[in-house]
Amino acid sequence: MATDNRAGDGGPDRTAKDRQLDAYRVDPRDTYLTTDQGLRVSDTDNSLAAGARGPTLMEDFHFREKITSFDHERIPERVVHARGAGAYGYFQVYEPLTEFTRADFLRDPAARTPVFVRFSTVAGSRGSADTVRDVRGFATKFYTGEGNFDLVGNNMPVFFIQDAIKFPDFVHAVKPEPHNEIPQAASAHNTLWDFVSLQPETMHMMMWLMSDRALPRSYRMMQGFGVHTFRFVDQNGRGTFVKFHWKPLLGTHSLVWDEAQKIAGKDPDFNRRDLWDSIEAGVFPEYELGVQLVPEDREFAFDFDLLDATKIIPEELVPVRPIGKMVLDRNPENFFAETEQVAFHIGNVVPGIDFTNDPLLQGRLFSYLDTQLIRLGGPNFAQIPVNRPVARVHNNQRDGYNQRRVHQGTTSYAPNSLGAGCPMVADASHGGYVHYQERVDGAKIRRRSESFGDHYSQAELFWNSMSDWEKEHIVAAYRFELGKVEHRHIRVRVVAHLAEVHPDLAARVAEGIGVEEVEKPSRSPHGDSSPALSQANARRDSVATRKVAILVADGVDAACVASLRETLAGVGAIPEVLAAWDGKVEGAGGETVPVDRAMSTMASVLYDAVVVPDGAASTRSLAGDGLAVHFVAEAYKHGKAIGLLGSGADLLRASRLEAMDGAGVVLQEGRGAADQAFLDAFVTALAQHRVWSRPTDRVPA
Numbered sequence: 001m002a003t004d005n006r007a008g009d010g011g012p013d014r015t016a017k018d019r020q021l022d023a024y025r026v027d028p029r030d031t032y033l034t035t036d037q038g039l040r041v042s043d044t045d046n047s048l049a050a051g052a053r054g055p056t057l058m059e060d061f062h063f064r065e066k067i068t069s070f071d072h073e074r075i076p077e078r079v080v081h082a083r084g085a086g087a088y089g090y091f092q093v094y095e096p097l098t099e100f101t102r103a104d105f106l107r108d109p110a111a112r113t114p115v116f117v118r119f120s121t122v123a124g125s126r127g128s129a130d131t132v133r134d135v136r137g138f139a140t141k142f143y144t145g146e147g148n149f150d151l152v153g154n155n156m157p158v159f160f161i162q163d164a165i166k167f168p169d170f171v172h173a174v175k176p177e178p179h180n181e182i183p184q185a186a187s188a189h190n191t192l193w194d195f196v197s198l199q200p201e202t203m204h205m206m207m208w209l210m211s212d213r214a215l216p217r218s219y220r221m222m223q224g225f226g227v228h229t230f231r232f233v234d235q236n237g238r239g240t241f242v243k244f245h246w247k248p249l250l251g252t253h254s255l256v257w258d259e260a261q262k263i264a265g266k267d268p269d270f271n272r273r274d275l276w277d278s279i280e281a282g283v284f285p286e287y288e289l290g291v292q293l294v295p296e297d298r299e300f301a302f303d304f305d306l307l308d309a310t311k312i313i314p315e316e317l318v319p320v321r322p323i324g325k326m327v328l329d330r331n332p333e334n335f336f337a338e339t340e341q342v343a344f345h346i347g348n349v350v351p352g353i354d355f356t357n358d359p360l361l362q363g364r365l366f367s368y369l370d371t372q373l374i375r376l377g378g379p380n381f382a383q384i385p386v387n388r389p390v391a392r393v394h395n396n397q398r399d400g401y402n403q404r405r406v407h408q409g410t411t412s413y414a415p416n417s418l419g420a421g422c423p424m425v426a427d428a429s430h431g432g433y434v435h436y437q438e439r440v441d442g443a444k445i446r447r448r449s450e451s452f453g454d455h456y457s458q459a460e461l462f463w464n465s466m467s468d469w470e471k472e473h474i475v476a477a478y479r480f481e482l483g484k485v486e487h488r489h490i491r492v493r494v495v496a497h498l499a500e501v502h503p504d505l506a507a508r509v510a511e512g513i514g515v516e517e518v519e520k521p522s523r524s525p526h527g528d529s530s531p532a533l534s535q536a537n538a539r540r541d542s543v544a545t546r547k548v549a550i551l552v553a554d555g556v557d558a559a560c561v562a563s564l565r566e567t568l569a570g571v572g573a574i575p576e577v578l579a580a581w582d583g584k585v586e587g588a589g590g591e592t593v594p595v596d597r598a599m600s601t602m603a604s605v606l607y608d609a610v611v612v613p614d615g616a617a618s619t620r621s622l623a624g625d626g627l628a629v630h631f632v633a634e635a636y637k638h639g640k641a642i643g644l645l646g647s648g649a650d651l652l653r654a655s656r657l658e659a660m661d662g663a664g665v666v667l668q669e670g671r672g673a674a675d676q677a678f679l680d681a682f683v684t685a686l687a688q689h690r691v692w693s694r695p696t697d698r699v700p701a
């Protein structure tokens, strides 16, 4: 191994197999396989044995090292939020927030603060599907010059419980049941609803979980919330309560339940893939950060407690003020190194951001550091590249597993004189973190504040704020979930709580799950609503990165396909041509029409819309192809835009949709290429995300 064969393609240590593989290597000269000790390996396909048919020898250090490393590849997955996807980007504040906070990264509009975001589901294991009904994590690490700030939020603004001591109970209830580990990544089972029925503080969050918010179309089309009331602190130590909101620039959009379930089989990586692909394509996900600010003297101005994480501050009471924008523009290099090893901690704050006494927040402050110790093998996980602050780190913490720093000098204590007194502490004027000086004076008790006692008013507010279709989806979700609960008495108990939320909701759910007696509620509805809660009001009418399937067969009008491809790509959508087979089909005039994917490898649920171009022979073939017929019918069922040109309209009959409501079905009677009127109407329908008025339950798909 004496020769470093950097210059040539031959040399004494290169085998014929090496040369054969060179074609696949980026740099064949410098990428020798080595052991962890740097020793070049001559054979990694055969273990060292005593003869061709003999036993493997202990002295095969390469075999032992390779297998040992493999045996230890896994680290414990997160107890919750095990399945996730991450991306890098930056955050930039719009204007200085100096009036409210001394946080440096919120004061300089010219500065870009690097971020790493990890989106996740909560209940499922690392290998579970993306599109299950669940809360989504939305955790952001801001690498600021003053240290890392972690905003560890969710895509719903409230939480299931009020006190962190209930977290293990809640998580045990929602996770697969312990005797048979069923069901995976699903809340529709006995133990979750047993818990919920006995813990009414869950009611508001359950409304969110049963709503379409639990089925985001994309991480790029999902809101995020810090959930708790935090505190901004200004230069003079003055505090202001703050709630954090992320709003996606593409609008907030969801899947429908039937679609979400099917995607879980067709593409379990649906949300993860979508995030990855859009960043690779240079269409960067963007979110606006907003804050709701409440002066300290208004702490008791609301009919709920600001410290109660099961409550929102309605945006109509305190508007969300946009303060900056986050752009995610880089995918990680390696999933494990970055997305799996990233360690968030709600206690990672910077000067100018502080906590409140929210008992859920307080408990989280313990949990995150604790969980990283076991997950990442000891106290030095902040040295892992994705966790490393950009701010300089000096302290007297030493040693431990995976210590990568080579500390110098003789002192690791303070005070010291042998190390010139370093590292020294900083007061506020030198960037030191000074805790907000809140007066605390109370008896030691285990008791929930009475101000946390109303579990129904905001659940009703949510219900009242929904559009008709959102209400329908919520009722259907409750029916589905409770329909999977085998114990009748649990169903009855849940319906009794729903009656406290709103009698209409309870009656509609009860009817679907065989509960005949609905108890009379103890409260009457207040009737208030908060329009900002409805996804109907969170649209942005964009077609950027919307996926459109163009179904073709031999005999399709090639000009029609070309015009569709060009126009849709031109407005930022992603058109893909699908046929019974991959490769190409022949156009009506003998042209070659390239095909992107075989229909059998995809499904309508993986697209936002479908178009059938003109071409008599093509339409005839498609109408006789069960996959194509189902494709169109299913797209209709899920409220998607459907475009039919010329003879393509025959697919409506084949899919038994002829007599159905035509909303969102765009037709062009004329033959040939798509005309402007068709394209405009189709793009408008696509931008609406879904048509909710269709009688979808009559569609056999």
Ligand code: HDD
Residues within 6 Å of the ligand: 078, 079, 080, 081, 084, 118, 119, 120, 136, 137, 138, 139, 152, 153, 154, 158, 159, 163, 164, 165, 167, 226, 227, 228, 309, 342, 343, 344, 360, 363, 364, 367, 368, 369, 371, 372
């Ligand atoms: Fe938590 C992970 C969000 C309550 C304990 N949590 C975790 C993640 C998110 C949240 C987004 C994943 C971070 C990542 O991608 O790595 N959690 C929340 C929100 C909550 C909340 C918004 C309520 C407002 N969590 C909560 C409580 C406790 C925990 C009350 C415990 C007392 N959470 C954890 C944890 C996790 C975690 C066990 C698992 C893995 C990890 O921390 O790093 O410590």
